[in-house]
Amino acid sequence: MQKVLVINEGYSHNLGDQAILEAATRFYEDKGYAVDFLYLSKPNIQALPKYNYKSLSLTKVKKNNLVLKLKASLSFFHWFLTNRKVILNTLNGNNYAIVSIGGGQLINTSGTNFPSAFAIALFWFTHLIKKQAKQAKLYFVAIGAATQFNKVERYLYQSALNKADHIWVRDEFSQHILRKIYTKKADLIPDIAFYKSKHTEVPIKTDVALVGIASYEEVVLKYNKAVTKDTYFASVFLEIEGIQKMGLTVKLFYTTLLDVTAINEYNEYLVAENKTPHEICAIQNLTDLIEELKKAKLVYSGRMHALILGLKYGCEVMPYLLSQKLRSFNEAYIAIHKDVSEISKEVELGLAPIFNS
Numbered sequence: 432m433q434k435v436l437v438i439n440e441g442y443s444h445n446l447g448d449q450a451i452l453e454a455a456t457r458f459y460e461d462k463g464y465a466v467d468f469l470y471l472s473k474p475n476i477q478a479l480p481k482y483n484y485k486s487l488s489l490t491k492v493k494k495n496n497l498v499l500k501l502k503a504s505l506s507f508f509h510w511f512l513t514n515r516k517v518i519l520n521t522l523n524g525n526n527y528a529i530v531s532i533g534g535g536q537l538i539n540t541s542g543t544n545f546p547s548a549f550a551i552a553l554f555w556f557t558h559l560i561k562k563q564a565k566q567a568k569l570y571f572v573a574i575g576a577a578t579q580f581n582k583v584e585r586y587l588y589q590s591a592l593n594k595a596d597h598i599w600v601r602d603e604f605s606q607h608i609l610r611k612i613y614t615k616k617a618d619l620i621p622d623i624a625f626y627k628s629k630h631t632e633v634p635i636k637t638d639v640a641l642v643g644i645a646s647y648e649e650v651v652l653k654y655n656k657a658v659t660k661d662t663y664f665a666s667v668f669l670e671i672e673g674i675q676k677m678g679l680t681v682k683l684f685y686t687t688l689l690d691v692t693a694i695n696e697y698n699e700y701l702v703a704e705n706k707t708p709h710e711i712c713a714i715q716n717l718t719d720l721i722e723e724l725k726k727a728k729l730v731y732s733g734r735m736h737a738l739i740l741g742l743k744y745g746c747e748v749m750p751y752l753l754s755q756k757l758r759s760f761n762e763a764y765i766a767i768h769k770d771v772s773e774i775s776k777e778v779e780l781g782l783a784p785i786f787n788s
Contacts, residue, residue: 432464433465433528434465434466434526434529435466435530435531436525436527436531436564436567437452437455437456437459437467437468437469438468438470438471438530438533439451439470439535439537440537441468441479442470442473442476444480444484444688445687446687446714446720447736447737448736449479450740451534451535451622451623451624452468455531455534455572455626459529461629464529467521467525467527469517469521471553471556472548473514474518474552482715484714510548515555518555518559519559526566527566528566528567528568530564530568532553532556532569532574533570533599534572534573534622534623534624536577536756537574538574538575539576541584546581546583546584550587553591554588554590556591558590560594568597568785570597571595571597571599571600571617572623573599573620573778574600575602575605575756576605576608578608588613592609592615595615598618599620599781600617601623602759604755605617606619618781620777621778622736622739623778624739624740625774625777626779627772627775634724634725634744636725636726636727637726637727638728640728640729640731641684641724642667642670642674642731643690643732643737644667644696645733645753646689646690647660650733651663651733651753654754664696664697667751670749674729679728681710682710682712683697683698683710683711684711686720686736687734698711724740724744725745727746729749730746730748730749731749731751732751733753733754735756735757742774
């Protein structure tokens with residue numbers, strides 16, 4: 432049996448990243464391949480950590496700017512020295528036919544003068560793959576791209592993308608960025624998290640709506656600097672009022688540790704406004720999230736993969752349109768009421784050249 436090495440952020444605390452890994456693994460397994468995995472940004476982590484999503488706050492560590500700058504300046508070499516051995520052991524111990532990097536927004540930026548962890552990881556991964564696994568075809572699969580990159584990031588991403596045998600992106604905006612900034616042609620496919628196994632069970636629905644509160648600091652403020660936290664929570668409250676008028680019971684849910692904190696803050700906001708806080712889903716892993724989605728009729732979220740999973744498990748979805756990425760996603764898949772089985776088929780057909788080359 433031929434083997435595939437999948438590389439992405441599938442061991443992060445973001446359940447969307449874990450869903451990407453699950454879908455990519457099932458995709459290749461359904462094609463008859465054995466699948467191995469390496470965590471892109473932290474290859475030394477060899478198993479999914481047990482994240483404590485029950486904790487409703489993250490410990491805030493005081494940042495020493497001088498230490499952070501020193502770490503950032505040395506991160507390029509530190510990452511290589513820390514992760515070189517595990518990558519080489521994986522590559523040398525297996526005769527991979529395919530190395531598949533993605534999905535996820537992997538062409539990202541730190542927003543500083545220092546390179547992002549993804550830029551460093553992709554540079555070294557692709558360097559070692561082409562050096563030690565020359566027999567393998569190297570593909571970037573269903574990746575997304577940011578907009579602004581510093582000079583070092585541009586160099587590192589350019590080097591990594593130049594080594595690919597083929598590139599697929601998950602949206603037209605990313606396709607434009609790769610063409611404009613990196614002069615790379617990329618084909619367009621839906622996010623690989625849309626891939627749906629043919630044996631997926633039919634969910635049984637109840638009158639429940641799942642509402643996700645995305646982290647204000649991580650997500651909302653990034654795209655809407657003029658929006659205050661209270662304004663954000665007030666807008667979510669109005670959306671929830673509309674959902675309740677549909678006759679649905681609202682439960683709050685999350686897909687990252689940061690969103691757990693946001694949910695706690697939102698319920699505190701409701702109490703301060705003399706309003707009743709909502710029940711919070713007890714989600715500890717991707718399986719728990721999927722079980723909640725199977726029962727829900729509607730999903731409201733500002734997280735793209737929460738919406739994708741909602742569609743996969745038969746929910747009506749309502750996006751909180753806080754970024755261009757979500758607006759593009761809404762136009763491409765939600766507004767036109769596209770069937771998820773059709774989207775999954777587009778993933779298969781789009782990636783067919785992998786198996787025909």
